[in-house]
Structures are given as structure tokens and as C-alpha cells.
Amino acid sequence: MAPAFSALTLFDVVLCVLIIGVALCSSSVRDLFAATVLLIIYGVFVAIAWVRLGAVDVALAEAAIGAGLTGVLLIGAVARLKITESPAAAVSRWQFAAKVIPASLGLLIASGLAYLVLTVEWRETLQAPVLANLPDTGVLNPVTAVLLNYRAYDTLLETSVLFAALIASWCTTHDDLWGERAGLRQHTRRAGILATFGRFLPPIGLIVGIHIFWAGADKWGGAFQAGTIFAAVWILAIMAGVIDAPNATGRSIRSFAVAGPMFFTFVALTGVLAQSFLIIPVMVAKPLTLAIEACLTLSIAATLMLLVLGAPRRSA
Amino acid sequence: MLLDLAAPDFPWIALSVAIPLFAALIAALSSALAPVVAMIAALLCLGAALWTAVLVTTHGAQEVAVGAWPPPLGIVLRADGLAVAMLITAGLVSIAAFAFARQAFSARTQTPETRSAYSFWPLGLCVLAGVNAAFVSNDLFNLYVALELTTIAAAALVAMSGSRAAFEAAIRYLMFALLGSLFYLLGVVLTYSTHGVLDIRLLAISAESGPSTIAAAALMSAGLMTKMALFPLHAWLPPAHSAAPAPASALLSALVVKPPFVILLRIWFEAMPELVTPTLAQAFGALGACGVLLGSILAMRQERLKLVVAYSTVAQLGYLVLVFPLAGGGGAQQPWAAGAWTGAIFLTLSHALAKGAMFLAAGAFVEARGNDRLDSLVGLAREMPISCFAFGLAAVSLMGLPPSGGFTGKYLLLTSSFASGQWWWGIVLVVGGLLSAVYLFGPLSLMFAREPALAVTPVSRARQSIALLLGLLSILLGLFSEAPYRLLQVDRPGAAAEGFT
Numbered sequence: 001m002a003p004a005f006s007a008l009t010l011f012d013v014v015l016c017v018l019i020i021g022v023a024l025c026s027s028s029v030r031d032l033f034a035a036t037v038l039l040i041i042y043g044v045f046v047a048i049a050w051v052r053l054g055a056v057d058v059a060l061a062e063a064a065i066g067a068g069l070t071g072v073l074l075i076g077a078v079a080r081l082k083i084t085e086s087p088a089a090a091v092s093r094w095q096f097a098a099k100v101i102p103a104s105l106g107l108l109i110a111s112g113l114a115y116l117v118l119t120v121e122w123r124e125t126l127q128a129p130v131l132a133n134l135p136d137t138g139v140l141n142p143v144t145a146v147l148l149n150y151r152a153y154d155t156l157l158e159t160s161v162l163f164a165a166l167i168a169s170w171c172t173t174h175d176d177l178w179g180e181r182a183g184l185r186q187h188t189r190r191a192g193i194l195a196t197f198g199r200f201l202p203p204i205g206l207i208v209g210i211h212i213f214w215a216g217a218d219k220w221g222g223a224f225q226a227g228t229i230f231a232a233v234w235i236l237a238i239m240a241g242v243i244d245a246p247n248a249t250g251r252s253i254r255s256f257a258v259a260g261p262m263f264f265t266f267v268a269l270t271g272v273l274a275q276s277f278l279i280i281p282v283m284v285a286k287p288l289t290l291a292i293e294a295c296l297t298l299s300i301a302a303t304l305m306l307l308v309l310g311a312p313r314r315s316a
Numbered sequence: 317m318l319l320d321l322a323a324p325d326f327p328w329i330a331l332s333v334a335i336p337l338f339a340a341l342i343a344a345l346s347s348a349l350a351p352v353v354a355m356i357a358a359l360l361c362l363g364a365a366l367w368t369a370v371l372v373t374t375h376g377a378q379e380v381a382v383g384a385w386p387p388p389l390g391i392v393l394r395a396d397g398l399a400v401a402m403l404i405t406a407g408l409v410s411i412a413a414f415a416f417a418r419q420a421f422s423a424r425t426q427t428p429e430t431r432s433a434y435s436f437w438p439l440g441l442c443v444l445a446g447v448n449a450a451f452v453s454n455d456l457f458n459l460y461v462a463l464e465l466t467t468i469a470a471a472a473l474v475a476m477s478g479s480r481a482a483f484e485a486a487i488r489y490l491m492f493a494l495l496g497s498l499f500y501l502l503g504v505v506l507t508y509s510t511h512g513v514l515d516i517r518l519l520a521i522s523a524e525s526g527p528s529t530i531a532a533a534a535l536m537s538a539g540l541m542t543k544m545a546l547f548p549l550h551a552w553l554p555p556a557h558s559a560a561p562a563p564a565s566a567l568l569s570a571l572v573v574k575p576p577f578v579i580l581l582r583i584w585f586e587a588m589p590e591l592v593t594p595t596l597a598q599a600f601g602a603l604g605a606c607g608v609l610l611g612s613i614l615a616m617r618q619e620r621l622k623l624v625v626a627y628s629t630v631a632q633l634g635y636l637v638l639v640f641p642l643a644g645g646g647g648a649q650q651p652w653a654a655g656a657w658t659g660a661i662f663l664t665l666s667h668a669l670a671k672g673a674m675f676l677a678a679g680a681f682v683e684a685r686g687n688d689r690l691d692s693l694v695g696l697a698r699e700m701p702i703s704c705f706a707f708g709l710a711a712v713s714l715m716g717l718p719p720s721g722g723f724t725g726k727y728l729l730l731t732s733s734f735a736s737g738q739w740w741w742g743i744v745l746v747v748g749g750l751l752s753a754v755y756l757f758g759p760l761s762l763m764f765a766r767e768p769a770l771a772v773t774p775v776s777r778a779r780q781s782i783a784l785l786l787g788l789l790s791i792l793l794g795l796f797s798e799a800p801y802r803l804l805q806v807d808r809p810g811a812a813a814e815g816f817t
Contacts (some may be wrong), residue, residue: 109502112531116506120528123512129389153382153391157449157461160337161468164442167344168472171435175478178431249429254345262341269334271383275323277330277393278383 012052019045032081036074043067056220057143060212064228072235072308138285140218147222148289149280156268156278159261159296166257166303170248173311181245183238183309198240205233213297217286223260223293227300234305245309253302260299264292324375328364329395329452330382332403333445335360336410340441347423350437354414357441361448362407369400369803377807379454387455387515394454394517397806398661402451402578405665408789409570409672410444412782416676417563419779432476436564439476442469443567450575456504456514456536456587459579460497463543467493470572473564474556485555492542492552496576500539506532519587533588537580544576546637547607550630554614557629558622562679565622569629570672574664577636584640585657589811592640597816601641605744607634612751621681621688621759625674628714628755631748632667635729636660638741642732643815657812658804659728665800666721666790670710673786677707680780684772693762695769702780704763709787711756713794716749721793 022045026038043066050059130142130150137145147155189195209229216222238245246253267288271279280288320326339357343350372378378395381387395403421436423429446466453459471493475486508514510528545553557569584592611631618624642656678688680703685692697704713720716727726745733742793800 113502113506116528116531120510120526122509125508125512126388133385133389149383150385150389151391151458154458154461156337157458157465160340160442160445161461161465163341163344164439164465164468164472167435167438167442168468168475171431171439171472171475172478172483173431175431178434179428249434251345258341258344262338265334265338265341268330269338272327272331274384275320275325275327276382276384277327277334277380280383 015045015049015052019049032078033075036071036078039074040067040071043071057141057222057225060220060225064225068232069228069304069308076308076310136282136285137280138282138287138289141216141220141222143220144216144222144289144293148292149285152264152278152280153268155296156261156264159264159299162300162303163257163261166306169307169311173248177312179247179249180312181247182306182312183245184313194240195242198237198242202233202237202242205229205236209233209297213293216293217290223296223300227297228304230297230301231304231308234301235308238305238309246306247312248306253306256302257299257306260292260296263295267292324371325378325380326371327380327393328368328371329378329393329399329403330380332361332364332368332407332452333449335364336441336445336448340438340445343437343441347429347434347437350434351414351418351422354437354441355411355418358407358410358414358444361444362404362411365400365403365407368395369404371395372397372400372806373803388513388518391453391455391458392515392517393452395452397804397808398578398581399451400806401661401665401800401803402574403448405574405668406444406447406451406571409566409668409786410440412672412676412786413563413566414440416566416679416779416782417561420561420563432478432561435472436476436561439469439472440564440567442466443473443572447571447575451578454516454582456507456516456519456583458514459575460501460504463500463575463579464497466572466575467497467543470568471556473568474560476561476564477559479559481555482559485552485559489552489556492549496539496542496549498539499535499542503532503534503536503539506535516582516587520589525588525591529588530591533583533591536583540576540580540583541603544573544580544633544636545630546633547603547610547630550607550611550633553630554623554626557626557675558620562675562682565626565679566672566675569626569675570668573629573633574668577633577664580637581639581657581660585643585809585811589809589816592811592816597641597643600637601741604634604637604640605741607631607637608744608748609634609751612748612755615755616751616758619690621678621690621693622675624690624755624759625671625678628674628752629667629671631752632663632671632714635663635726635745635748638729638733638744641738641741642729642736643812654808654813655728656732657808658801659725659732661804662721662725662728662793662797662800664725666713666725666793669786669790669793670713670720670722673706673710673783673790674714676783676786677703677710677780680775680783683775685770686773690759690762692770693759694765695763695767696772697764699769699772700775700780702777702784703775704760706780706783706787707763708760709784709791711760713787713790715752715756716745719794720791721797722790724794724797 019042022038022042026035026042029035029038043062047059047063047067050062130146134142134145137149139145209226212221212229213226237243268278271277336357339353342353372395380393382391382393417436421433423433443466446462446469449462450459450466453462471486471490474489475482506528510532511519511522513519513522542549557565560568608631611627611634615624615627615631618627639656639660680700681693681696682688684700713722716722726749730742730745733739
């Protein structure tokens with residue numbers, strides 16, 4: 001048993017060194033694009049760390065949202081900064097302070113947390129009651145039970161945050177461009193690589209997404225992870241010119257974005273009939289949970305896709 | 317009967333979150349319906365809150381276990397006096413803001429649909445849902461999500477005008493607010509890993525003051541102080557609150573800065589009262605006092621009305637944290653501690669109403685004159701008596717003159733500061749009041765100057781009266797303080813009555 005143990009320990013040590021190293025590189029490198037790419041790599045390593053900690057759901061979310069989606073959003077931001085900002089950044093004497101102060105603050109907080117993590121006696125978490133009540137939730141994955149039953153109210157508000165973020169991003173549209181298609185106009189060569197990818201990958205992505213959504217009830221996965229995959233498929237199809245980018249004034253895209261939180265809020269309101277709020281009745285727990293997740297997946301996919309495309313822009 | 321609406325355990329407080337949320341989603345689908353839906357939602361929220369106030373004063377605090385899962389597994393919503401008073405205020409301010417916004421953001425008057433007319437309503441309703449969620453939640457992580465909902469929608473409201481200055485203010489606000497969120501979340505994580513619960517009531521039972529509990533409380537407080545713009549983390553507020561369109565400014569200054577303060581009260585008075593030391597309480601008070609003085613001095617130096625009003629928010633928020641030294645400091649004078657807690661909440665309520673009135677009046681001035689420079693207010697009292705009167709009433713409450721709600725709050729704080737022998741906080745209250753008189757008499761004297769007003773675009777009397785109504789309410793809060801006072805005593809935390817031990 002000992003050799004296998006030490007091999008895994010070695011793996012963990014290497015992983016930790018990589019995480020810290022990539023994090024340092026990402027925050028110290030000058031080029032913004034390089035920093036973003038390093039951040040994506042950092043996200044992948046952190047996802048692996050979550051797998052090692054046995055939190056596969058968190059790992060999937062970290063890989064899809066923390067590394068993938070955030071990376072795409074940041075790359076989009078970097079690309080736009082290159083258009084608007086002048087390349088010669090002003091060198092000021094504050095630059096040194098602007099690096100040292102956050103760095104020392106970060107170091108202080110990190111070492112404080114490290115001290116606490118190593119010294120504090122950790123209390124028992126809520127694992128036992130979560131597992132004990134699992135039969136009443138209709139699902140076998142305890143993470144799904146927490147997200148869509150025990151603490152479904154948190155998830156309801158979180159999906160509302162996503163909705164608010166979408167409206168906020170639409171709110172940054174130039175007044176003259178309201179009603180135009182989202183993002184930049186896409187130009188693709190008919191037989192180019194992108195066009196081929198755009199026809200070849202979406203079916204595979206759809207199947208993987210549906211599997212992750214369906215598996216979420218009993219194993220690993222769920223609405224957020226599946227929604228991210230569908231969003232990626234959607235974006236790819238738009239970039240490849242297979243379908244058109246939507247515009248914010250379109251009725252159907254608004255319905256897509258709103259469907260999930262709206263159905264969820266509706267379910268929450270029906271709890272009033274039992275003098276409570278957001279009740280998932282045991283009798284219909286599984287189908288109702290799946291229905292909520294299906295609507296949420298749709299809305300999350302639409303919202304993330306729209307957030308990545310961004311507000312309508314004139315082509316440069 | 318299927319729905320027993322009169323039952324004391326009917327989940328009205330859950331509706332005060334779900335209704336504006338649902339309305340926000342409908343408003344995002346159809347901008348033609350949005351103004352009507354928003355108004356109905358705000359009215360329903362006010363109605364639910366008033367009815368809850370009746371239930372709570374007769375039956376005591378009310379709890380809703382969401383999903384019928386009791387804590388620590390589930391989340392509990394709790395209607396005590398503080399929560400219900402805040403819900404009522406949020407209802408009143410949002411009704412006023414939405415009524416005032418109807419003209420500028422109506423899809424009917426603007427075809428084809430415009431960006432701002434579309435996005436104002438969902439964002440405004442998300443703010444209402446977010447603050448209401450934060451007022452009633454009793455779960456530290458759920459409070460984080462509620463704060464996030466409020467912040468994202470509020471930042472977008474700041475950027476609403478689309479100008480470069482508005483975008484810069486919005487981004488700076490977002491940076492500060494997200495940093496605050498991170499600190500708060502870090503504190504929540506530490507709390508959960510140390511105590512295994514997130515429910516505030518359960519924490520009060522299980523909390524013992526180890527190093528990680530102290531660190532958690534410090535991190536959460538730092539985050540909340542950033543979000544409520546407490547000195548020295550106030551720099552983001554004035555540009556953000558003045559850049560937004562008037563009804564959005566009213567929501568931001570009256571409501572959005574309040575949940576962090578309420579959560580701060582809940583953490584220190586309800587969850588971890590034994591952590592408060594006299595030094596800590598005095599440190600909180602010192603930050604508040606700096607905020608009062610600096611905010612007031614900067615308010616005097618502004619040349620634009622909305623900036624004066626925004627800096628005044630920095631000053632007024634400073635008063636609120638005086639509750640920490642006044643409710644806790646003098647161990648022997650505990651009977652006065654109760655007055656300080658109630659006084660701070662009275663100030664919170666009257667500031668919300670008065671600041672809402674002031675920003676809506678400022679909005680009317682901007683519409684009439686095209687800008688909000690102080691020198692363009694000259695002689696406006698003759699042209700727009702209603703708005704000027706509204707501004708004056710709100711000013712009376714902010715200065716803390718009798719018989720306003722601001723007076724009741726300050727009087728309670730003053731009494732406890734002198735009774736507990738902490739005269740220095742009394743001086744801060746008095747000096748702050750004098751300074752606010754200086755920066756508010758400036759614009760008022762210009763409005764009531766005898767010189768003839770410059771060219772004025774007429775603003776309808778009905779819309780001007782909205783600000784007047786809020787201003788009147790901030791006065792009435794002091795005149796009829798009996799009922800709100802009794803409401804606030806419902807399930808008041810022990811530390812508010814006995815002080816920190």
C-alpha cells in the first residue's frame with residue numbers, strides 16, 4: 001500500500017507546485033493575453049485538484065466555468081482592450097506600489113488562512129443530514145440534492161444573478177446599436193476549418209451536454225455544467241456561420257434566457273399553497289427536479305452564450 | 317380554505333422576494349408591460365410588508381423554513397421588527413422610484429424600444445428583490461447571494477446613462493463591491509468550516525470565540541463595510557450614485573447601501589455578540605465619525621447637486637455604525653444600549669426615505685434645467701415649489717431637526733451617548749448635524765433666492781409630488797414614531813437590549 005500512496009502524494013505535491021507556479025506566472029506576466037492563457041491553465045490544474053479532493057461536481061464546474069467560460073470572456077476583453085487602448089502604457093512611480101500593495105495584502109491573507117486551516121479544529125459539516133434525507137429529494141447525487149432541494153433558494157437567487165448580469169451586459173450596448181445582432185459580425189470561409197468544426201462538433205457537444213445534464217441527477221454533472229457545454233456549442237455554431245447571432249430585442253432569445261428562472265420562481269411560489277416556499281414534494285421530486293434543471297440548462301446556455309458574444313458592436 | 321392568508325405563518329416575507337423576481341423576468345420579456353408590472357410588484361411588496369408588520373406585532377417574529385427543511389440543512393427566512401421595517405421602506409422607496417421613472421423609461425412613449433427603457437425595469441426589480449432577500453434571510457451564504465444580486469443590478473443602473481463618466485463610476489463601484497463580496501464570502505467559508513452551520517440563530521448558540529471565528533467576523537465585516545461605503549472605503553459611492561439616472565440614484569442611495577448595514581448588525585448583535593470588545597466598538601465608531609466629518613466637508617465643496625446629495629450619503633452612513641460603541645461601550649449603563657440600537661435603525665429608515673425624496677427632487681430639477689449645477693437652482697422655488705418643498709422636508713430629516721424621523725434617531729443616539737458617558741460620540745452627532753445644515757442650506761438658499769429663475773422645462777405636478785410624498789413620510793416617521801418604535805422592538809436581539817458583554 002505504501003508505494004501507491006507515495007506516488008499519489010508525489011502527484012499531489014507536483015500539482016500544488018504547478019498551481020502556485022502558474023498562479024504566480026499569470027499575475028506577474030506583462031502581456032495580458034499570456035496572463036489570460038495562464039489563468040485558463042491554472043483553472044485546469046485547480047479542476048484536477050478538485051478531482052483529487054473527491055469533489056467531481058466542483059471539478060466539472062471549475063473546468064467549464066472557471067477555466068473555459070471565464071477564459072473566453074477574458075480573451076474577448078483583452079481583444080477589445082487592444083482596439084481601444086493605446087499600446088504605450090503610462091509608466092508611473094505608482095506602478096511599483098500598485099504591485100507591492102496587493103501582493104503583500106494577498107500574502108498576508110494567504111498566510112493567515114494557512115495558519116487557520118492548519119490550526120483550527122474543523123467542525124463536522126452537514127454531510128450526515130444531507131445523506132440521511134437523500135431519499136426525500138428524488139436524486140442520488142448529494143450535490144444536486146443540496147443545489148436543487150435543501151438549498152434550492154440559493155440556486156434560485158444565483159440564476160437570478162446570472163439573469164441580472166445578462167441585462168447588465170445588454171445595458172452596455174450603444175444606443176444606436178440596440179436591436180442589432182450580438183457581438184461582432186462573423187466572417188467564415190465556406191470550406192474553412194472553422195466551418196467544418198462548426199458542422200462536426202455541435203452534434204458531439206450536444207450529446208455530451210445531454211449526458212452531463214442527465215447524469216447530474218444521480219452521479220456528476222448538472223444544469224450549470226451542461227449549460228456551459230451547450231453555450232460552447234451554440235457559440236461555435238454562430239462563429240462558424242451555421243446559425244445567426246441573436247439580438248437582444250428578439251422575443252425567442254429573451255424567452256430562452258428567462259425560462260429557467262421563471263419556471264423556478266413559479267415552482268417556488270406554488271410552495272405558498274403549503275404555507276411555505278419552494279417546496280419540492282417528495283412524490284414528484286425527481287421529475288420536478290429534472291424539469292427545473294432542464295429549464296435552467298436552457299437559460300444558462302442562452303445567457304452564457306449571450307454574455308460571451310457581448311453587446312452588439314460595429315465591425316472595426 | 318386553500319390559502320389561509322390571515323394565518324400568522326403565511327410566508328409573506330418569501331413573497332416579498334419572489335414577486336419582484338417574477339416581475340423582473342416578465343419585464344425582461346416585454347418592455348411594454350414592464351412599467352405596469354414593476355408598479356404592481358412594488359405595491360404588492362409594500363402590502364405584504366405592512367400586513368407582516370401587523371402579524372409580527374401581534375404574534376411575534378415569524379419564520380419560514382424554505383423547502384420545509386429546518387436549519388442547519390435548509391435556509392430560514394425570518395421576519396423580526398428590523399426586517400419588516402426595512403421591507404416597508406424598500407416598498408415605499410421603490411414605488412416612488414418606479415412612479416417617477418415611468419416617463420423617462422416608458423416603452424410606450426419610445427418606439428422602437430430603446431436600450432434604457434428596456435433595461436431599467438428588470439434591473440430595478442432585481443434590486444428590489446435583492447435587498448428584500450437580504451433583509452429577510454437568516455443564512456450567511458444566502459445573504460451573500462442576495463448581496464450579489466443587488467450589486468450586479470445596481471452597477472448596471474449606475475452605467476445606465478451610457479456616458480463615459482457613468483461607465484467609469486460603474487466599473488469602480490463593481491471593483492469595490494466585488495472585492496467586498498470576496499472578503500465577505502471568505503468569512504462565510506471560515507464560519508462554516510469552524511462551526512458547521514450558516515444559520516445566524518444556530519451560530520449564536522454554537523459560536524465560541526476562537527481565532528478563526530474572529531478572523532471570519534473581521535473578513536465579513538470588511539466586506540460589508542466596503543459595500544456600505546464606510547470610511548475609508550467610501551470613494552466609489554459619490555460618483556456612482558450621482559452618475560445614475562434620478563430614479564436609479566434613489567434606489568441606490570436609499571436602499572442598496574442598507575442591506576450591508578443590516579447584515580453587519582445581524583452578525584455582531586445576533587450571531588457573535590460575545591466577540592465585541594470595547595476597543596473594537598470604539599474603532600467602529602471612529603470610522604463612522606470620520607465618515608460623518610469627511611462626507612460632510614466634501615459635500616460642502618461640491619458644485620453639483622447630485623454630488624452634494626451623494627456625499628451626504630457617505631456622511632449619513634457614518635452615523636449608523638455609532639451604534640457599536642453606543643450599544644456596547646459602557647458596561648454599567650446598559651439600559652441606554654437599547655435606545656442606541658433602535659436609534660440607529662430609525663436613522664436608517666429616515667435616511668432611506670429622505671434620500672429617496674432628495675434624489676427624485678434632484679431628478680426633477682435636472683429635467684427642468686437640463687443640468688444639476690448648483691448655480692442653475694437659483695430661484696427655482698417659484699417655478700417648482702413642490703420639488704423645492706420636498707427637498708426642504710428631506711433636508712430637515714437629514715439634519716435631524718424635530719419632528720422628523722432623523723430627529724428621533726439622533727435623539728436616541730444622543731441620549732445613549734451622554735448617558736453612557738461617551739460624550740465624544742454626542743459631539744460627532746451634533747457637529748455632523750451642523751455640517752449637514754451647512755451643505756444643505758447652500759442649495760436651499762439658492763432655490764429660495766429672490767432672483768428670477770432661468771428658463772425651465774415644465775415637470776408635471778404629479779411627478780414632483782412623488783418626492784414630496786417621500787419627504788413627508790420621513791417627517792411623519794418622527795411625528796408618529798410610536799408604531800415603528802413598537803415594531804422594531806419585536807424580537808430585538810439580546811445584545812441590543814443588554815449591550816455587549
